[in-house]
Amino acid sequence: MEYLKINGTHFYNMVINASNKLEEQKVFVNSLNVFPVPDGDTGTNMSMTFRAAVTEIEGMSTTSIGEISKKLAKGALMGARGNSGVILSQVFRGIAKGLEDKEEVNSLEFANSLLEGSRSAYKAVMRPTEGTILTIIRTAGESAVKSRHTDVISLMEEVCLHSENILNKTPEMLPVLKKAKVVDAGGMGLLIILKGMYEALKNDIKAKIISSEANSVESFAPASSIEEADITFGYCTEFFVLGKNISVENFRNELEPHGDSMIVVGIEDAVKVHIHTNDPGLVLSKAVKLGELSKIKIDNMREQHRHILHEEAQFNGNEAAQTKEEKNEEKKKYGFISVAMGDGIKNIFEDFGVDFVIEGGQTMNPSTQDILDSINKINAENIFVLPNNKNIIMAANQAAELTDKNIIVIPTKTIPQGITCVTIFDAETGLEENVEAMKQSIANVSTGQVTYAVRDTEMDGKNINEGDILGIVEGKISQVGSDIYDVCQSIIINMCNEDSELITIFYGEGADEIKVKLLVEALEEKYPDKDIQSYNGKQPLYYFIVSVE
The missing domain is CATH 3.40.50.510 (Phosphotransferase system, mannose-type IIA component)
Structure with a gap:
């Protein structure tokens, strides 16, 4: 089988399969984070970003690769998490630019869209660093446009092989990767996406979004904290207006008298609208004059309020819960x-x-x-x-x-x-x-953290074993030990100088308050001229977060 051209249906299956593959391997990508601490999140950020992107196109029936890619880019933009997620969103924003207004594309046109993705990603970063996800998308784009393949499957295979080869060289580009004995996590995430796209096309996969382990991160106010009468505008109305040259400001001003909790945001040739109103029909009638309506969603918030009171922990209210x-x-x-x-x-x-x-x-x-x-x-x-x-x-x-x-x-x-x-x-x-x-x-705040190692490694001239307690100062591992209180005291001593005036300790979930008190007393004895404060931060993963000012 070969594809001299691919359309929106092909691209739809390619990116959804890629999202599924990244979701399956996000923990592996997390494990490649350079720092051996328990909060490596590159894989999670990239997966959640891409998941938001493919959710945006889910169910689309168009065969236009330009329309699919545009929607995908918009979803990635709004769902972007972390630096890796933001860069990934810009990659697909560039790809969408390269595929704009196209029903289908040949191998050269698709190759150019990958190169456009590279350009967009580099523009998003003030000081690009080679040996990262940026290198992988750049070399993927460059190898694609140099390819002689007219079959898109063969093109993607060549791109994947070249990208994997470059990824394996990232430790030579960044000494910190070489010391940690890992390849770049963001680059690996992008390679998984490229391979997922290639696999879907090669095997003619009809992809569906697999369920995610990630919980919703929406934050809500308690439903029980308000009365139904407090809901002034009863219908949460959301939709997109698809059209060119829409004046977002004029449309926002037109809608303002008809509700509250309003978001009107323009993204290229689309406007996203969210408003709480008592007349959704009126709002939609104004919107349809500007362009085609899409993704219309109307919820009766008063009815929802009655139903979710007993599900407080799950839903925990919504933005309509403002008093x-x-x-x-x-x-x-x-x-x-x-x-x-x-x-x-x-x-x-x-x-x-x-x-x-x-x-x-x-x-x-x-x-x-x-x-x-x-x-x-x-x-x-x-x-x-x-x-x-x-x-x-x-x-x-x-x-x-x-x-x-x-x-x-x-x-x-x-x-x-x-x-x-x-x-x-x-x-x-x-x-x-x-x-x-x-x-x-x-610039006057020095920050330290105490956590634990999740793997064996060598970093900053220190041999680290899984389970070791790590003292981190300004992003560098300063102490390696076995006791969280000893390590905390050591990094504070290293952080203090004659100009230091204030030491603040935020202790987390794994700390013992009695031992924290003893730690503070020891520091007060050592530094009688400094103000020492401690707070129960209740933060996960980090036994202590400390600052010296």
Whole structure:
């Protein structure tokens, strides 16, 4: 069998099969993360991103490869999680650009779309690093356009073989991979996708999305916390408007009098709409004047409220659960969104006035859509987003680009950096002054973490065995030991200098409060001139998160 051309049906089966393969192998991809800690999440992020993408095209009957790829790219964009997920979404955004307006494509046209995917991915990264997923998509695109194959199956086979060969060379490109004795995790995820696409075409697979082990990460307010009468607008209405040159701002202004909790976001030739309204028909009649309607979904929230009270733990409410007071409040000058994991840390952010704390961080990076949903819930002129994780910053920036609100992403990479930012924020000071002060404060915070090793490796000149306790300072392994309290004390001593004034300890789920107290007392005796604080962060995986300022 050979395919001189492929259409939307072929591409549909290719990407769904690829998504299934990545879902099956995400744990393996996670295991390739360089750091031998229990929060490796590259495979999870890529799988959840791609799962959101293929869910967007599920059930589409069109044979146009341009339409399928466009929908797929939109789903990936909104579902992107972590740096690897954001880069993957840009890969498929570029591929969609290369396949735009095409019913079917030959091998050269498909090869060019892969190269376009590479270009799009590189544009998304400020300082591209070779030996990563970027290298794999670039060399995949380059090998594809150089290929002499007219059969798309043969083309994909050649691309997969070349990509695997390059992936096996990534340890030579990045010393950190060589030391850890792994290939690049993101590159492996992309190779699995390419192989899944090839397999579907070669074996003529009619793919269906397999069920995922991942739980929904939507965060809801308790249904029992509101009365049915509090639901001012009863119908949650969602749909897409497909059309060219739609003025998102004008359409948003037209819909505003007819509901609340409104999201109107334009993505290329489509507009995504979410609104709570009492007249869905009126909203749809206005929308249909602008273009073709797709994915229409209308839910009676009052009826849902009556049915979900007994399923609180599963559904935990929805964004319609805002109280009347929240809905009617005047727009404030500043709002805050933070990402955190651990009830104790979440409570700290809330105590400092953060409007929404998105549950996530290591192991569960929120998606672009998760961040965008939180942005939409805040009625403020300026909204700060604190990612508190280097792997969430790209998704936060992507969400900021998809809204007309003034979003300021402060590039916090750790929980202590985020907490410091909210503590030094001054509501009486101007926006630019606050932004500058918060960015400067990040440099004054040194962060340490205590966790455990999930595999044997050698890193930063240290031999590490599975189960060892690791003390990490500013992203590098500083201590290897067997006792979490000894390791914690050691990294704090290494972090302190004569200018240090404040030591803060957030202890997690695996820590003993009595032993934490003894640790604090030992530090107070050693550093009588420093202020030492401890909080029960209740965070998973990390016995301690510490900061020195």
